[in-house]
Amino acid sequence: MMKKEISLLFFFLCAFVYCQENDDFTKRLKALSTQSVTYYNIDGVDFSSQTYSYDFSEKSLKKIYRKFSIKDSDLKIKDESLSNNNIHVVKTQKITENLTQTNSYYFVEDNSKTITIIWFGYYNQIDKGFEKQYINRILKNEIPKEVFEPLIIDSIDFAGRKIKLGRNCSWTNINTVQCPYNGEINWSVHKDIESAKNAIDNQFIATKNRGGIKVNSEEQVAVIFEGIQTTAKKVIFDFTGMKSLMAGMSGGKTLTVYYVAEKVRNNYVGCVMSFWNNDNLTKDGLAPLLEEVMHLKI
Structure with missing residues (x-):
């Protein structure tokens, strides 16, 4: 491409910023789908989703962690606010004294019993409500088709x-x-x-x-x-x-x-x-x- x-x-x-959702999100949301990854942007926040045809098991997750540079020492927790089984990993990098880049990864057991990885990137503050809202929309296929751009x-x-x-x-x-x-x-x-x-x-x-x-x-x-x-x-x-x-x-x-x-x-x-x-x-x-x-x- x-x-x-x-x-x-x-x-x-694209620059990552704190994002609050409101009712007119479809006017601001854009998406682009390749063969393997779907990319999204709204309010300057980039996030993405991709699915691996593995079962949600420790062995499968370890394989996928390596693809996303997730180390054994990285903290892995379950987000109890999500209805789907999941592992959440947050990695941060300090850019300046006042600017920190955060990568938030969710390894989710989707409705097909395979693993969907949903990534969010931010500068400074994470919005957990925004993450949960879009994880649910992605897993339930609720992203409107009209926000997707043609690949060509x-x-x-x-x-x-x-x-x-x-x-x-x-x-x-x-x-x-x-x-x-x-x-x-x-x-x-x-x-x-x-x-x-x-x-x-x-x-x-x-x-x-x-x-x-x-x-x-x-x-x-x-x-x-x-x-x-x-x-x-x-x-x-x-x-x-x-x-x-x-x-x-x-x-x-x-x-x-x-x-x-x-x-x-x-x-x-x-x-x-x-x-x-x-x-x-x-x-x-x-x-x-x-x-x-x-x-x-x-």
């Missing part, structure tokens, strides 16, 4: 507007589109503007603190995002000190990234747009994919 380059934003994942891209639903891209672009994660040599965008739809701002702020902090990456410049710039005059944080990251798969395959040395949070068509959108120094650029200095949603205000 990926073509020339490995997505920077796929590896960093022709057009995308960008916060309520269809954008036709053709088939030269591909998904690199849920709500993350990459067009080889023409840029990449990732976005999420939120319940309020504070949630959208937190999502892009956390994504910036996580990227900035990744080893081997240097910030060359950072500034606020005037832009027109989906027809709305607003400001974006523009950051140029230097990858010359990072011998990574993503930088090596792209051939790029610097990545220009724009971070925007704005209300669009009654949706609160957090959006991160990027291009490598060797991507195609328009006369205004943006990669073509970025100009589908944003223009620089001259």
Whole structure:
């Protein structure tokens, strides 16, 4: 599915934020299903589910733990609030003094008596109510079909507007589109503007603190995002000190990234747009994919 380059934003994942559920979740939820994994995003929270045709036994679970880098020393508990038999494992990683990334794994005996693994990623605070709600929706097949995006891209639903891209672009994660040599965008739809701002702020902090990456410049710039005059944080990251798969395959040395949070068509959108120094650029200095949603205000 990926073509020339490995997505920077796929590896960093969409920003994880605290999420409270409300009745209009279908307007914000998006899903993408591959042959083995289904990916979801709502309010900037990424989560996923996949099923293994093993019985729910200690022997089977040990096999699966290895696939998810779960160690013998990791605490494994049963979440008694779930009706299905399960094992819950939480792993955390401190990014900065004020930002912690948490991975929450549920190994669940599903209704077919096989094992479904449901993963949630957050920055800082976990919302157990949100987790339980979506575990039950997944296990009961209650995720509406209309929130699923086609695996092969022709057009995308960008916060309520269809954008036709053709088939030269591909998904690199849920709500993350990459067009080889023409840029990449990732976005999420939120319940309020504070949630959208937190999502892009956390994504910036996580990227900035990744080893081997240097910030060359950072500034606020005037832009027109989906027809709305607003400001974006523009950051140029230097990858010359990072011998990574993503930088090596792209051939790029610097990545220009724009971070925007704005209300669009009654949706609160957090959006991160990027291009490598060797991507195609328009006369205004943006990669073509970025100009589908944003223009620089001259």
